[in-house]
Amino acid sequence: MRAVTYDSYAKDNSRLEYREVPDPKVGPGQVLIQVRAASVNPVDWKVMAGGLDGMMDAVFPVVPGWDVAGVVSRTGPDTPEFAPGDEVMAYARKDVVQGGTFAEYVAVDAPAVAHKPAALDWAQAAGLPLAGLTALRSLERLGVGPADVLLVHGAAGGVGSLAVQLGRDRGARVIGTASERNHAFVRELGAEPVSYGDGLTDRVRALAPGGVSAVADFVGGQLETTLAVLTDGGRHVSVADPTVEQHGGHWIWVRPDGAKLAELAAVVDRGALTVEVAQTFPLERTGEAFDASRTGHTRGKLVLVP
Structure with a gap:
């Protein structure tokens, strides 16, 4: 699959590369999501700069990204909550910095995943989780x-x-x-x-x-x-x-939580919550999205679309 990677920490975009990487493995209790959109958060480029190295290990090359919306491609063993074809979203942070969402596919633990509300398009749904x-x-x-x-x-x-x-x-x-x-x-x-x-x-x-x-x-x-x-x-x-x-x-440091994300989806479904998307970028322009995020003046969310 194609994904954005970096092979070492950097405070600029010099290590970002859009390239072929192995498909993710899908373990027990996980779902493989075909990514339709993945939103950018300031933590993404701060992690790339080594800002969380004292808290989280990184396994290089890193695929960045913690937000995703997409379609379940397949499930691992013992994952009855979801089935192929389900439209879902997730805050997909893992215990180590490695297999993120700026890719064509990402494997995510099922407890972090929720069904996408119909009222949001893919870009909006990707902007909701984190x-x-x-x-x-x-x-x-x-x-x-x-x-x-x-x-x-x-x-x-x-x-x-x-x-x-x-x-x-x-x-x-x-x-x-x-x-x-x-x-x-x-x-x-x-x-x-x-x-x-x-x-x-x-x-x-x-x-x-x-x-x-x-x-x-x-x-x-x-x-x-x-x-x-x-x-x-x-x-x-x-x-x-x-x-x-x-x-x-x-x-406040938020944890992945599919049940709480489902609560947010319910608020969306009754018309009390929506997501403003400022701009979308293709994956190969992740550096431009990071630059826009670094300004600190974005209204709403920046979203990557494979």
Whole structure:
């Protein structure tokens, strides 16, 4: 099969190569997915740069990618949940960095897989797993409900845009930081937009004079503002800043979870959640997709299509 690989860590795209690699083996409790789309997440190029080497082993050559949507090609032994032809999606992170989703086929443990909601096309479905599970886990850790005023840092991004929708679905009032060019988009999602940058604390206080009861940081570097606008007893999480744990917050690191992904699919099916796709690329242009992701200004998801 054809896949994107790199044979050593690199902080740029110099080691990326699109080439022939062996087909994945399919073990017990696994499904082989023919990839229809695979989304790019910042963690993909951060892993390529060696950013998780202290936490996860890499077996080179690495096929990157942790998100996938596609069709079950075949199943391994003892995998009754799925059958060939099923349309599925998965957050396919494994215990080692190796056989990822930027390929024509990927083998994934069945407990990480969920059926694709009919309301999403392939690119949207590929953009849901990691970002959606991160947003869901963040809001569950915060315990967001109808009594909350939720501040989302990075409300127009891949994770933030989903968190806004899930927050509104839970009945919360949502305020979202975004650049002015994305304010209309954030409003469409159901949040009150506010520009990030100098003066953010004052702008949030103007919208919520009594403070906000929950904060989800999907950007990093927002701790000072978060602490300044939180009410007494307020809760906060971050996916980008582990130092929040020194200030009463929680650092979120999401795990593969097909059951939780199925919950997100149910929210999609009842019309309360959708996925914004910013741009699609063929697999051989993965480097361009990484460059777009590195800017940190993408609205929604970047997706690779074999």
